[in-house]
Amino acid sequence: MIRLDSVTKTFGTGPSALEDLTLFIDKGEFVFLVGPSGSGKTTFLRLLIREMLPTSGSIYVSDLDIVKLPTSKVPHLRKKIGVVFQDLKLLADRTILENVLLPLEMVNMGHKEAVGRVENILEQVGIYDHKDKFPIQLSGGELQRAAIARALVFSPDIILADEPTGNLDMTTSWEIVKLLQEINKDGTTVIMATHNNDIVSSLLKRVITLEKGKLVGDNKKITKKAEEKSEKSEDKKETEEEKEKPSEEENKK
């Protein structure tokens, strides 16, 4: 689904923003991308959507060779990948509905069909009631939901979320992560760049760690085992609870 082979990205004469990065992300995975500020998280995400080219190495996304992809095919790639940018990029002079509608207008989808689709997505992310408001009238969490809605308009295979809980309190951050998990359950691959250690350590997900552009951690195998183990112990707990629960007959006595 996503494959990077020895990817290096250097800006000008500075040190590499990414260095010799090789990794594989399977369809349907939920991945946290962590690392200190400046470690290359946003650069990694921008390479996947062909906002720029790597200095060397190869990148494949959904069987598309990102380096060789002709510019004319970039819009096709962007439909497969929904992006929630670090700075959201919502337009202040358009309502929430109009903001989410914009990508569909750009591909000339019929207005009625487009509005129907956007309304369904706004319902899904929980901000339907705010559809006619302007971005300035929404809270940080609601704006984040609007940006997620816009990323979902083409039913993408992959969602990239760059620090989606950055300016939010803990409760709202969890709500956003839960929303991304729900989207992931429907089969969409989710990659979330974050500094939120509480959330990362509370969830048994794959964590890819970057430091100064290098891959310094990837707990893929460990996580798979831990996830299986936790599922098993959940099952066990339920059976034990069932056993402990007195039957209705006994309750009546």
Ligand SMILES: Nc1ncnc2c1ncn2[C@@H]1O[C@H](COP(=O)(O)OP(=O)(O)OP(=O)(O)O)[C@@H](O)[C@H]1O
């Ligand atoms: N367009 C650019 N021109 C020059 N240098 C850049 C450019 N974009 C990123 N860099 C540099 O590349 C490195 C990685 O930046 P990047 O934005 O990917 O980090 P990050 O992990 O997303 O950080 P943060 O957690 O603060 O968002 C940094 O040293 C940054 O200064």
Ligand SMILES: [Mg+2]
């Ligand atoms: Mg960043």
